[in-house]
Amino acid sequence: MIVVDDVHKHFGGFHAVDGATLSIEKGSITGLIGPNGAGKSTLFNVIAGVLPPTSGRVIMDGEDITGLPPHTLFAKGLLRTFQIAHEFSSMTVRENLMMVPPGQRGETLWNTWFQRSRIREDEARLAAVADEVLEFLTIDHLADERAGNLSGGQKKLLELGRTMMVDAKIVFLDEVGAGVNRTLLNTIGDAIVRLNRERGYTFVVIEHDMDFIGRLCDPVICMAEGKVLAEGTLDAIKANEEVIEAYLGTGLKNKESA
Amino acid sequence: MDFINGLITFLNFVAVPATAYGAQLALGALGVTMVYGILRFSNFAHGDTMAFGTMATILTTWGLQSLGVSLGPLPTALLALPVGIVAAIALVLATDRVVYRFYRRQRVVPVMLVIVSMGVMFVYNGLTRFAIGPDDRNFDDGTRFLISAGEFRRWTGLDEGLAIRSSQAITLATAIVVVAALFWFLNRTRTGKSMRAFSDNEDLALLSGISPERVVAITWIIVAALATVAGTLYGLDKSFQPFTYFQLLLPIFAAAIVGGLGSPLGAIAGGFVIAYSEVMITYAWKKVLGYWLPERFEPDNLVQLLSTDYKFAVSFAILVIVLLFRPTGLFRGKSV
Ligand SMILES: Nc1ncnc2c1ncn2[C@@H]1O[C@H](COP(=O)(O)OP(=O)(O)OP(=O)(O)O)[C@@H](O)[C@H]1O
Ligand SMILES: [Mg+2]
Numbered sequence: 001m002i003v004v005d006d007v008h009k010h011f012g013g014f015h016a017v018d019g020a021t022l023s024i025e026k027g028s029i030t031g032l033i034g035p036n037g038a039g040k041s042t043l044f045n046v047i048a049g050v051l052p053p054t055s056g057r058v059i060m061d062g063e064d065i066t067g068l069p070p071h072t073l074f075a076k077g078l079l080r081t082f083q084i085a086h087e088f089s090s091m092t093v094r095e096n097l098m099m100v101p102p103g104q105r106g107e108t109l110w111n112t113w114f115q116r117s118r119i120r121e122d123e124a125r126l127a128a129v130a131d132e133v134l135e136f137l138t139i140d141h142l143a144d145e146r147a148g149n150l151s152g153g154q155k156k157l158l159e160l161g162r163t164m165m166v167d168a169k170i171v172f173l174d175e176v177g178a179g180v181n182r183t184l185l186n187t188i189g190d191a192i193v194r195l196n197r198e199r200g201y202t203f204v205v206i207e208h209d210m211d212f213i214g215r216l217c218d219p220v221i222c223m224a225e226g227k228v229l230a231e232g233t234l235d236a237i238k239a240n241e242e243v244i245e246a247y248l249g250t251g252l253k254n255k256e257s258a
Numbered sequence: 259m260d261f262i263n264g265l266i267t268f269l270n271f272v273a274v275p276a277t278a279y280g281a282q283l284a285l286g287a288l289g290v291t292m293v294y295g296i297l298r299f300s301n302f303a304h305g306d307t308m309a310f311g312t313m314a315t316i317l318t319t320w321g322l323q324s325l326g327v328s329l330g331p332l333p334t335a336l337l338a339l340p341v342g343i344v345a346a347i348a349l350v351l352a353t354d355r356v357v358y359r360f361y362r363r364q365r366v367v368p369v370m371l372v373i374v375s376m377g378v379m380f381v382y383n384g385l386t387r388f389a390i391g392p393d394d395r396n397f398d399d400g401t402r403f404l405i406s407a408g409e410f411r412r413w414t415g416l417d418e419g420l421a422i423r424s425s426q427a428i429t430l431a432t433a434i435v436v437v438a439a440l441f442w443f444l445n446r447t448r449t450g451k452s453m454r455a456f457s458d459n460e461d462l463a464l465l466s467g468i469s470p471e472r473v474v475a476i477t478w479i480i481v482a483a484l485a486t487v488a489g490t491l492y493g494l495d496k497s498f499q500p501f502t503y504f505q506l507l508l509p510i511f512a513a514a515i516v517g518g519l520g521s522p523l524g525a526i527a528g529g530f531v532i533a534y535s536e537v538m539i540t541y542a543w544k545k546v547l548g549y550w551l552p553e554r555f556e557p558d559n560l561v562q563l564l565s566t567d568y569k570f571a572v573s574f575a576i577l578v579i580v581l582l583f584r585p586t587g588l589f590r591g592k593s594v
Pocket of ligand 2: 040041042083174
């Protein structure tokens, strides 16, 4: 589905991503783990078109998508969430979700003035979809709240909700679970599995919570210092010498038992 | 009685002109603030966009006049305004296509775009002077006064008169309609919300069904329309001279920054703050104070803080103060 071929991303002299090569299977829920600063988010940004890579290629379904702008990738069904949640702060939560679907009739100046009733129908339908998504994420009571007022965890849920507003092919989740409580984290896990099974979304999940990764992801890819160290089931990864080495000091074992 | 006479004098020489001028600045600042919010640069060509749109309106007005078309008591320019708007839209869209888009694709830093816009400013300025010449033009052919000072005195029997020029009334009425339409558009329509989304968080806006090129094009269309309306109203109220519109950049930027760059509400508030400050600081208060103060306090000089020659210094001073103490402006726009 996605092939990352020897991607480098340098910031000045610093090699944040340093020759990463990996591939993501269609229909999988792939985990991406690694110590802080391993280059996971930077790799996401390269894949999603936010940062142009210094060198290397990204292939999606056989097509070279390296350096395409984010909105073009979005149109191709590649979605991502942000590690630091983004939102349209002055709009309500519902409006935030309603912004997502493309090709709306209300997008053109002409229709704005001359297709009012059609647009109202569209909006009613979208609002209904948005409300369903919010209910699913257990934040339906916040529908009319300004998104800027949400808590950190709630903003994370809104990030996930955005990916549910359209039919995506592949979704990159950058620590959706960070700052979300345990119960809700399970809800998010269930949502991911359901979207994967029912709608056929492929997921790539960055997460530091190993229980969460273990429950959802196969395979798991481990990065450190901008390189891919290992790939396989979580258990195999944990047994990998290099991985243990990379996590030494940050304590993969500790995290797991915590 | 003295109090009322003083009040009328105040309204006549301060409130009425400042309100009209404030509405013109507000419309101009709205254009600047929208370019800043969505395209993320300070558009130095805005004053000359106003001049160009106004020039096109004036040429059309002359054409209509030569055909004998008139709006009766209203200035013919109102009829010509849509043509001026279309001309300005064509100009800015063409500019975006051949100039700004190139730099946008290169993802240049904003200051580059600012400098590019200065280049554009000189080109627009040249076009305008080429088409209409550098001279002062008066193109208001409507009735001059809604209420004249003499009429007012006769009706009320007061010593002081209150004159409201038609151009001032038209300015205010048009500004209210335009602003209401703009806010409806930004808050209620999908396109308007896309624009707000783009201004709020571009990274996120790119990750949804918003077409950035369309948002940019619609922004330019609205900005050109606002600029032409602002320029034409200013020209009707005062007169038209290309150089004046370049000078207007300072109070317009001051208004946008005082209100908070990127904030439409702020641009409107900023327009009135600047206009009132400018008029009040350069007005000679002797007469008003003469009515309002007890006799022994009556001032014997003009009580004028600054000569009108220095009116632009007022915008400049306010600008500096705001940038020092509250760089995000009254309405918390993006900091500069
Ligand atoms: N725009 C940037 N400019 C300079 N350095 C950057 C930039 N973005 C990231 N880096 C650096 O690149 C390295 C990798 O960062 P990245 O955010 O990809 O790590 P990560 O694996 O996502 O870590 P975490 O688990 O903490 O989120 C870090 O050392 C970071 O400081
Ligand atoms: Mg990260």
